[in-house]
Amino acid sequence: xxxxxxxxxxxxxxxxxxxxxxxxxxVLDPEIDLGTLLCFDSNDFDTPQLRSDQEKYLTYxxxxxxxxxxxxxxxxxxxxxxxxxxxxxxxxxYNLPREKPLPTPKPLTKWQKFxxxxxxxxxxxxxxxxxxxxxxxxxxxxYKKAAADKEKDWILEVPGNAADPNIDLFAxxxxxxxxxxxxxxxxxxxxxxxxxxxxxxxxxxxxLEGTLHSNQLKTAVDVAKISTASVGKFQPxxxxxxxxxxxxxxxLKKNKIxxxxxxxxxxxxxxxLESINNKKPKFNLEKAANxxxxxxxxxxxxxxxxxSDKKKGGRSRSKGSFKRPTANTGKRLGKQKGGRKxx
Amino acid sequence: xxxxxxxxxxxxxxxxxxxxxxxxxxIENTKHCVFIPGRKSSxxxxxxxxxxxxxxxxxxxxxxxxxxxxxxxxAVQIEKLLQKHDSSLFFFSSHNKKRPNNLVLGRxxxxxxxxxxxxGIESYKGCSEFKGLSEISAGVKPVLVFLGEQFDSDQQxxxxxxxxxxxxxxxxxxxxxxxxxxxxxxxxxxxxxxxxRSYRTVLTKTSLKTPRxxxxxxxxxxxxxVRRDHMASxxxxxxxxxxxxxxxxxxxxxxxxxxxSKLGRLHMTKQDVNTLQTRKMKGLxxxxxxxxxxxxxxxxxxxxxxxKPKVATxxxxxxxxxxxxxxxxxxxx
Numbered sequence: 001x002x003x004x005x006x007x008x009x010x011x012x013x014x015x016x017x018x019x020x021x022x023x024x025x026x027v028l029d030p031e032i033d034l035g036t037l038l039c040f041d042s043n044d045f046d047t048p049q050l051r052s053d054q055e056k057y058l059t060y061x062x063x064x065x066x067x068x069x070x071x072x073x074x075x076x077x078x079x080x081x082x083x084x085x086x087x088x089x090x091x092x093x094y095n096l097p098r099e100k101p102l103p104t105p106k107p108l109t110k111w112q113k114f115x116x117x118x119x120x121x122x123x124x125x126x127x128x129x130x131x132x133x134x135x136x137x138x139x140x141x142x143y144k145k146a147a148a149d150k151e152k153d154w155i156l157e158v159p160g161n162a163a164d165p166n167i168d169l170f171a172x173x174x175x176x177x178x179x180x181x182x183x184x185x186x187x188x189x190x191x192x193x194x195x196x197x198x199x200x201x202x203x204x205x206x207x208l209e210g211t212l213h214s215n216q217l218k219t220a221v222d223v224a225k226i227s228t229a230s231v232g233k234f235q236p237x238x239x240x241x242x243x244x245x246x247x248x249x250x251x252l253k254k255n256k257i258x259x260x261x262x263x264x265x266x267x268x269x270x271x272x273l274e275s276i277n278n279k280k281p282k283f284n285l286e287k288a289a290n291x292x293x294x295x296x297x298x299x300x301x302x303x304x305x306x307x308s309d310k311k312k313g314g315r316s317r318s319k320g321s322f323k324r325p326t327a328n329t330g331k332r333l334g335k336q337k338g339g340r341k342x343x
Numbered sequence: 344x345x346x347x348x349x350x351x352x353x354x355x356x357x358x359x360x361x362x363x364x365x366x367x368x369x370i371e372n373t374k375h376c377v378f379i380p381g382r383k384s385s386x387x388x389x390x391x392x393x394x395x396x397x398x399x400x401x402x403x404x405x406x407x408x409x410x411x412x413x414x415x416x417x418a419v420q421i422e423k424l425l426q427k428h429d430s431s432l433f434f435f436s437s438h439n440k441k442r443p444n445n446l447v448l449g450r451x452x453x454x455x456x457x458x459x460x461x462x463g464i465e466s467y468k469g470c471s472e473f474k475g476l477s478e479i480s481a482g483v484k485p486v487l488v489f490l491g492e493q494f495d496s497d498q499q500x501x502x503x504x505x506x507x508x509x510x511x512x513x514x515x516x517x518x519x520x521x522x523x524x525x526x527x528x529x530x531x532x533x534x535x536x537x538x539x540r541s542y543r544t545v546l547t548k549t550s551l552k553t554p555r556x557x558x559x560x561x562x563x564x565x566x567x568x569v570r571r572d573h574m575a576s577x578x579x580x581x582x583x584x585x586x587x588x589x590x591x592x593x594x595x596x597x598x599x600x601x602x603x604s605k606l607g608r609l610h611m612t613k614q615d616v617n618t619l620q621t622r623k624m625k626g627l628x629x630x631x632x633x634x635x636x637x638x639x640x641x642x643x644x645x646x647x648x649x650x651k652p653k654v655a656t657x658x659x660x661x662x663x664x665x666x667x668x669x670x671x672x673x674x675x676x
Contacts, residue, residue, distance in 0.1 A: 015550050018555075021555045022554075022555055035515070036512055037487065037519075039486065039488045039489070042491070042494070045491065050533065054538075055560070055564075059558050059560065061490055061529075062490070062529040066486055066488060066527050067555070070546075070556055071553050073521045073524075074552055074553040074554075076521075086518045087518065088518055095584045096584070097450070097505075097509070097580065097583035098585070099372070100367035100371065100452075100453055103366070103368060103369060
């Protein structure tokens with residue numbers, strides 16, 4: 001029994017000494033923010049001690065404050081994970097400025113706004129589609145799609161409504177693609193400008209960088225010409241100036257097209273309708289038959305002529321091959337035997 | 344139409360990732376620091392910078408080239424340098440006759456200078472004169488102790504304290520190992536000087552739960568005097584300190600039970616038992632007198648019931664007939 005009390009007494013004495021070693025008393029309680037591990041001590045300094053031994057005093061004061069902070073830290077509920085003891089820190093109370101402003105929602109593009117207004121929803125496109133011609137899966141976009149297009153489009157059909165059938169359709173396609181990319185880029189930049197609230201100049205003004213296209217220069221001239229108080233009415237003509245296409249100038253009022261007669265309007269709209277309907281190559285039976293007959297006739301004619309030539313033999317000059325003699329061109333005409341002309 | 348010069352648009356996935364990393368976020372990246380040597384520097388300042396770099400690593404870089412910058416005359420160059428390194432804290436060292444052993448520390452908000460303080464080094468003892476800095480594990484969060492009531496009373500020192508905390512606090516933590524507190528930095532404001540000391544902790548076990556702390560100085564130990572300053576206006580500082588609403592709006596009356604099913608609590612008005620429709624029986628049917636009584640009481644409450652005029656419907660019918668009639672009259676019947 002005596003032993004137990006002795007042990008208990010010993011433990012109590014130890015605890016008291018430990019408590020003494022751990023506890024710190026201060027006139028003003030220092031502000032402690034456990035979330036950031038901060039300690040603000042606004043107690044007055046013991047000036048004589050600070051003057052006599054600065055380093056020792058500073059260490060002493062700092063130690064006391066750290067001790068207080070650690071005491072508070074050990075009061076928090078301890079958790080155990082994989083043998084490590086840790087505590088959950090409270091939210092930091094001390095407010096520090098941010099590095100960057102709070103993120104703002106991304107501004108909608110013109111199309112996105114329109115789609116919301118109209119309730120248009122994006123339909124997901126399949127990542128790849130089966131191509132019947134190439135007999136393989138072609139991705140919707142990417143380099144493999146471009147390669148497949150190249151492989152597939154080695155021939156292009158001339159549409160029936162083509163104004164000029166001899167036009168280079170491949171070049172046209174390439175140009176159209178370029179235009180589409182450029183338009184998309186322009187719209188992207190316009191959206192960026194709108195989101196940053198930058199005023200975009202009207203379409204007619206040429207960009208400040210890079211080499212300009214002649215069309216851009218033309219519109220620039222046009223815009224400059226009408227940019228007077230009298231809207232270019234008294235502007236003299238520049239020498240070698242191409243008649244300006246004023247319809248290209250943005251913001252300029254367009255002339256109203258005079259009303260057509262009923263007959264004209266009907267024919268023009270029918271023409272449009274036909275051109276829309278008739279995108280497939282047109283097959284004109286009559287024309288084709290005529291062509292075939294003509295070709296046949298030509299063939300027959302040639303055969304006939306060749307046959308007669310053989311029968312006749314000797315020199316004969318067809319009407320078509322007759323040529324006027326040319327002097328001193330160094331070319332011999334007609335059928336001439338070799339050797340020097342003997343006189 | 345020629346393609347106009349592109350506004351920065353990443354061409355590769357990697358480039359996109361880098362730009363995305365630099366974008367403003369709700370929970371931000373750790374603030375990084377750039378150490379910029381000025382046009383001319385002394386041995387003292389440069390070694391002090393190196394020691395501070397040791398305390399700030401790994402969230403810091405030291406530029407190797409000298410930079411001809413005067414932060415208080417033209418801060419744009421510093422802003423650019425910080426933008427390049429995607430960091431918002433900086434130390435700048437310089438040394439000249441007018442301001443010997445000069446150290447400028449500052450920070451930016453939204454790529455513009457927020458605060459900037461010029462500190463002169465009065466006395467300095469480097470890490471090499473002490474022992475034990477290497478024993479502190481890298482990247483450990485230090486305890487920051489500020490001594491002196493001047494830090495609370497003086498507006499300038501208050502802001503400097505904020506800057507020091509921003510500079511040395513490292514990233515905010517959710518959890519910590521209490522025994523893992525290894526590093527202590529103390530800042531003392533006394534006699535218009537700021538004394539920076541850095542210590543290593545030694546925790547000794549006691550019979551209680553909490554250990555006793557002892558400190559060993561590890562350096563650097565620097566005495567600063569504040570020279571010039573540039574402080575953000577209270578307005579700008581307030582906007583910079585704006586905290587995001589991470590939690591969002593509190594959802595009321597909805598909880599989940601242990602099995603993960605959603606349970607909601609509905610709040611209803613009190614049910615009127617008198618009007619409740621119970622089982623219909625002949626015996627419970629209201630008599631004519633009762634119904635009349637009820638109608639009268641309703642009239643008193645809501646005013647006399649309006650009856651629909653029957654004439655209107657009649658006229659409509661008449662019109663229909665008349666149309667037909669006229670037709671008949673006009674035709675040859």
